[in-house]
Amino acid sequence: MEIAELVASKVLDVPDFPKPGIVFKDLMPLFADGPAFAAAIDAIIAVQGVDSFDVVAGIEARGFVVAAAIAYATGRGVVPIRKAGKLPRDTVSASYALEYGEATLEVHADAFMAGERVLLVDDVLATGGTAAATLGLIEQAGGRVSGFSVVLELSFLDGRSRLAPRPVHALLTV
Numbered sequence: 583m584e585i586a587e588l589v590a591s592k593v594l595d596v597p598d599f600p601k602p603g604i605v606f607k608d609l610m611p612l613f614a615d616g617p618a619f620a621a622a623i624d625a626i627i628a629v630q631g632v633d634s635f636d637v638v639a640g641i642e643a644r645g646f647v648v649a650a651a652i653a654y655a656t657g658r659g660v661v662p663i664r665k666a667g668k669l670p671r672d673t674v675s676a677s678y679a680l681e682y683g684e685a686t687l688e689v690h691a692d693a694f695m696a697g698e699r700v701l702l703v704d705d706v707l708a709t710g711g712t713a714a715a716t717l718g719l720i721e722q723a724g725g726r727v728s729g730f731s732v733v734l735e736l737s738f739l740d741g742r743s744r745l746a747p748r749p750v751h752a753l754l755t756v
Contacts, residue, residue, distance in 0.1 A: 585625040589733060589754040592618050607734055607756075609705050613647055622733060622753055623651045626703065629751050630729040632656050635701035637694065639663055639725075641687070641716055644705035648733060652703060661693045661700070663716050674723045678715035687715055694725030707732040707752060710741030717748060 583591075592612035599606040613619050626648070639661040640649025646662055653660035666675060666686035673688040694700060700720050707713055713730065720727050727748065735742065735752035742750050 585621060586754045588618055588621055607706060609733055623655055625753055626731045627652060627655060630701055630731060635728045636699045637661055638701045638703060639720060641704040641712060645703055648703045648705060661689060664688050674719060676715040676719040678711045687719055689719055689723050694723050696724045698725050699728040700725040701728055702730045704732050707735040707741045708739045710744030714744050
């Protein structure tokens with residue numbers, strides 16, 4: 583089974599979550615299936631190349647799951663990109679617009695060595711606002727983004743265009 587087909591078979595649509603009119607793409611069945619989850623992690627590593635990054639960064643919260651698995655499988659470290667106010671030491675932050683307001687992401691100021699190659703991962707690419715803010719945040723903190731992968735891309739929200747010219751890799755695009 584192709585990886586896109588495998589991922590698709592493990593995504594559950596949850597209507598009207600987190601609010602009416604939204605169809606939430608739940609990846610927890612993928613994460614809960616050991617062999618399927620391992621195949622997804624292996625596929626991201628294969629595309630990005632194990633020697634292309636020094637550390638893996640994951641976006642809160644489901645991106646942590648993907649980042650930790652990739653870091654473990656490759657013997658690399660993992661860096662969490664958190665919502666504001668969740669990290670205990672000096673941070674670097676980036677704010678971005680949401681449909682109704684603004685959000686801020688943070689990373690520890692010393693999370694990356696100057697020029698360190700960072701593979702950024704998340705579960706879903708939607709509008710691209712969070713991803714764009716995070717890519718800039720990594721660079722602001724001294725890292726160099728070597729790749730960006732997601733498990734699922736919602737192409738109808740056109741998030742990829744907000745990230746151009748950076749390459750985006752998705753295991754499944756719907």
